[in-house]
Amino acid sequence: MSGDTQWQKPRYLEPDQLAQTPARDEQVRARELPLTAVSDVAEDESSPATVSAAPSQPRRSRGRRLFALSIGGLLTAGVGIELYRLLQWGFATHPWLGAGLSGLLALALISGGTQVWRSLRGLRQLRQTEALQQQAERLLLHSGQGQASRFLKQLEVQYQQRPGHQTLLDAIRDLDSAYSDAEVVRYLSRHALTEQDARARRCVQRYSIESGVLVALSPWATFDMLLVGWRNLRMLREIAAIYGIAPGAAAQWALLRRVLHSLAFAGASEMAIDAGSAALGSSLTSTLSARAGQGLGAGLFTARTGVEALRLCRPLPQVVREEPLLKAVASGIVERLGRG
Amino acid sequence: MGIGRKLKGWMGEERAEALRERLHEVAEQSTERHLRLAVTGLSQSGKTVFITALAHHLLQAHRSVSLPFFEVAASGRIVSTRDLSPTAPRPFPLQSALARLAQEPPAWPASTEDLSEVRLAIRYRRTAGLRRLLSETGTLYLDIIDYPGEWLLDLPMLTLDYAGWCAQQAQLFAVEPRASVAEQWLAQVRAIDWSAPADRQQIRDLSQSFADLLQQLRADPHALSLLQPGRLVLPGALAGDERLALFPLPVAEWPAGGWPPGSGGELLSQRYAGYRDDVVKPFYTRHFARFDRQIVLVDCLKTLNRGEHCFDDMKRALTSILQSFNYGRSGFLRRLFSPRIDRVLFASTKADHVTANQHHNLDRFLELIIQDAQRDIRFEGIETRCLALSSVRSTQAAEAQVDGQTLSCLRGWRKSDGEEVALFPGEVPTELPRPQDWNDERFRFIDFAPRRLPLNDLQAKHHIRLDQVLEYMMGDLFR
Numbered sequence: 001m002s003g004d005t006q007w008q009k010p011r012y013l014e015p016d017q018l019a020q021t022p023a024r025d026e027q028v029r030a031r032e033l034p035l036t037a038v039s040d041v042a043e044d045e046s047s048p049a050t051v052s053a054a055p056s057q058p059r060r061s062r063g064r065r066l067f068a069l070s071i072g073g074l075l076t077a078g079v080g081i082e083l084y085r086l087l088q089w090g091f092a093t094h095p096w097l098g099a100g101l102s103g104l105l106a107l108a109l110i111s112g113g114t115q116v117w118r119s120l121r122g123l124r125q126l127r128q129t130e131a132l133q134q135q136a137e138r139l140l141l142h143s144g145q146g147q148a149s150r151f152l153k154q155l156e157v158q159y160q161q162r163p164g165h166q167t168l169l170d171a172i173r174d175l176d177s178a179y180s181d182a183e184v185v186r187y188l189s190r191h192a193l194t195e196q197d198a199r200a201r202r203c204v205q206r207y208s209i210e211s212g213v214l215v216a217l218s219p220w221a222t223f224d225m226l227l228v229g230w231r232n233l234r235m236l237r238e239i240a241a242i243y244g245i246a247p248g249a250a251a252q253w254a255l256l257r258r259v260l261h262s263l264a265f266a267g268a269s270e271m272a273i274d275a276g277s278a279a280l281g282s283s284l285t286s287t288l289s290a291r292a293g294q295g296l297g298a299g300l301f302t303a304r305t306g307v308e309a310l311r312l313c314r315p316l317p318q319v320v321r322e323e324p325l326l327k328a329v330a331s332g333i334v335e336r337l338g339r340g
Numbered sequence: 341m342g343i344g345r346k347l348k349g350w351m352g353e354e355r356a357e358a359l360r361e362r363l364h365e366v367a368e369q370s371t372e373r374h375l376r377l378a379v380t381g382l383s384q385s386g387k388t389v390f391i392t393a394l395a396h397h398l399l400q401a402h403r404s405v406s407l408p409f410f411e412v413a414a415s416g417r418i419v420s421t422r423d424l425s426p427t428a429p430r431p432f433p434l435q436s437a438l439a440r441l442a443q444e445p446p447a448w449p450a451s452t453e454d455l456s457e458v459r460l461a462i463r464y465r466r467t468a469g470l471r472r473l474l475s476e477t478g479t480l481y482l483d484i485i486d487y488p489g490e491w492l493l494d495l496p497m498l499t500l501d502y503a504g505w506c507a508q509q510a511q512l513f514a515v516e517p518r519a520s521v522a523e524q525w526l527a528q529v530r531a532i533d534w535s536a537p538a539d540r541q542q543i544r545d546l547s548q549s550f551a552d553l554l555q556q557l558r559a560d561p562h563a564l565s566l567l568q569p570g571r572l573v574l575p576g577a578l579a580g581d582e583r584l585a586l587f588p589l590p591v592a593e594w595p596a597g598g599w600p601p602g603s604g605g606e607l608l609s610q611r612y613a614g615y616r617d618d619v620v621k622p623f624y625t626r627h628f629a630r631f632d633r634q635i636v637l638v639d640c641l642k643t644l645n646r647g648e649h650c651f652d653d654m655k656r657a658l659t660s661i662l663q664s665f666n667y668g669r670s671g672f673l674r675r676l677f678s679p680r681i682d683r684v685l686f687a688s689t690k691a692d693h694v695t696a697n698q699h700h701n702l703d704r705f706l707e708l709i710i711q712d713a714q715r716d717i718r719f720e721g722i723e724t725r726c727l728a729l730s731s732v733r734s735t736q737a738a739e740a741q742v743d744g745q746t747l748s749c750l751r752g753w754r755k756s757d758g759e760e761v762a763l764f765p766g767e768v769p770t771e772l773p774r775p776q777d778w779n780d781e782r783f784r785f786i787d788f789a790p791r792r793l794p795l796n797d798l799q800a801k802h803h804i805r806l807d808q809v810l811e812y813m814m815g816d817l818f819r
Binding site: 030031032033034035037038039143144145146174176177178179180183186187190191 | 691
């Protein structure tokens with residue numbers, strides 16, 4: 001570094017010269033207002049603005065993108081040319097054959113397009129849910145007022161076509177004008193999604209007990225793994241549908257990836273629950289056969305996956321803890337096995 | 341009976357009585373859940389309204405609409421609530437307080453002049469767990485005592501003898517605004533030789549003028565809080581009692597060997613000791629020594645309206661009162677034999693008298709008032725929290741266009757003349773305002789008359805955060 005000064009010298013300034021005087025005296029004064037000049041605060045029922053902000057994609061490296069582009073282009077060109085040739089050959093052979101082939105091609109294109117569009121929509125909804133959750137978490141730490149209205153608008157927009165829209169609107173209408181931002185989130189989390197929560201919990205419970213019992217009864221270990229995986233995927237799909245996320249393959253896989261990720265990097269609280277369920281498991285399994293123990297383990301795993309998926313699909317963070325579910329699952333499995 | 345009488349002979353009537361009550365309580369507590377909630381607050385801080393609203397909402401909690409943040413009520417687990425107050429020796433006048441709030445035009449309940457008790461039994465369905473195996477439902481007994489806030493100020497006197505109390509009072513009366521208001525009375529007291537034989541008539545007259553002085557300090561514009569002895573301000577059942585002819589001696593030097601026998605000074609010392617031991621101590625041991633949870637109600641707006649003296653005085657009063665309570669973690673055995681307060685909530689009442697966006701500031705300002713007390717309590721490892729509360733909501737949020745910008749304000753009925761007004765009451769500061777800021781220009785928090793509180797069909801809009809108070813105070817007991 002050279003001897004040039006990189007920093008400003010400290011010096012005194014004239015208070016009068018400051019562009020902005022300190023806002024100390026700019027407080028709004030107390031005053032009475034004529035009754036005619038005020039209007040009551042009505043609940044905001046205007047049509048909400050559309051949300052356009054999509055979370056930015058992580059940037060991939062340039063080389064990789066170039067590679068992907070060139071390969072994609074090559075494949076598209078190859079397939080396109082092949083298809084063109086096929087159609088040409090078909091029409092050359094017989095017009096009816098050509099028409100049939102082009103009909104099939106159109107059908108494939110349309111159905112494929114819908115599939116892709118649906119799964120992309122699911123992905124987008126999943127991302128939006130995640131963004132909403134993050135915003136809600138931020139609001140939970142904020143004890144002032146005034147930042148929740150944007151969040152509420154976004155929530156409303158995203159839930160316009162999803163199930164439970166009316167319950168959500170009712171809950172938003174019931175919000176008290178005195179609630180702070182954190183209270184708004186806590187209130188909605190408790191009262192806006194009750195129906196979906198109950199359904200999702202029932203769904204998790206059903207699938208976990210099913211997979212637990214199936215594993216306990218199945219004779220082959222390989223089959224067990226397939227079974228658990230299949231049940232888990234079905235469950236994820238169903239939970240996503242309950243919370244209004246379009247069930248598509250892409251969304252399902254993204255959800256699975258996130259669930260597995262959060263299971264693998266579980267925080268301290270999850271670890272505690274896990275320890276609890278392990279202790280519970282051991283005390284229960286000591287009275288059961290080894291196969292039934294495996295079933296219990298599989299059931300608990302499914303239940304944890306389900307709880308995690310529930311947490312990810314919910315647009316609002318959960319305020320109440322969800323421990324009893326795991327216990328209910330465990331006792332449910334044991335009960336079925338005992339009866340069976 | 342024989343044994344009972346002997347016991348009383350050995351231990352003294354009062355102690356035997358206390359022991360009997362204690363044993364009775366222990367027997368009850370080991371089978372049912374019991375919560376003794378201390379509602380602490382200076383006079384005019386809203387204790388009676390709080391207790392009325394709390395009991396009213398709890399008695400209707402099985403309808404589960406008015407308390408969305410009170411988990412056990414919101415999830416519909418409350419079966420029913422029964423009001424057991426009529427079995428208490430001095431029942432809380434719940435019905436008359438509710439009637440006043442429900443009449444047209446509604447009025448605030450009359451201010452408390454004597455002690456009374458509320459006792460509620462809340463029956464609830466248990467959550468899944470071990471306790472559920474024992475029985476499907478549980479019962480929580482909730483005990484609350486209402487009392488005049490003036491009497492609370494006697495509690496710090498328990499630890500002081502007459503000389504110490506006089507020294508403390510002399511300090512208080514040396515500074516404004518007490519010094520100038522009491523100037524004449526102080527001169528009178530100082531002119532008298534207190535070592536001379538007692539003149540009972542003179543003492544009675546001086547005590548009367550001291551009581552008048554306290555009333556004067558309590559009223560506007562001073563609105564001071566730390567006024568002792570409390571029974572002189574509000575005698576209750578002791579009106580006209582000779583024991584109340586009592587006042588501090590703010591004399592410069594205290595005689596080295598105590599006052600000579602038969603002197604006026606000695607008579608006053610004896611009266612002080614008698615007052616402390618016969619009036620304050622029973623009040624404390626019977627009602628204040630055994631609490632599980634505490635809510636401290638503070639009227640912050642009053643201090644903002646009245647200025648720095650009022651603020652300082654209230655801070656001092658609250659800090660010294662809260663030192664009289666037992667804090668500490670309370671385990672199972674401890675709860676049976678000597679309960680301690682294990683959770684404290686500081687609530688600034690009348691949150692409906694400021695706009696909703698100021699509630700956060702109100703919390704911060706409350707922290708300024710109670711910071712010393714809170715520090716002591718936290719030192720004991722006790723959870724504390726600050727909350728802006730309104731037990732009965734008296735205003736409605738509104739907004740107005742002023743100078744091109746939207747200003748949120750309040751709409752309600754003024755308490756003094758019943759006229760409907762819309763008001764922007766000013767912003768609540770989050771730090772102590774400078775001396776020149778305590779004025780009408782900056783804060784204008786007026787008292788509002790209540791809105792009508794219906795006897796049935798309570799809604800969440802009838803209160804602000806009463807449900808969160810309930811959740812914090814007893815939410816964990818409904819298992």
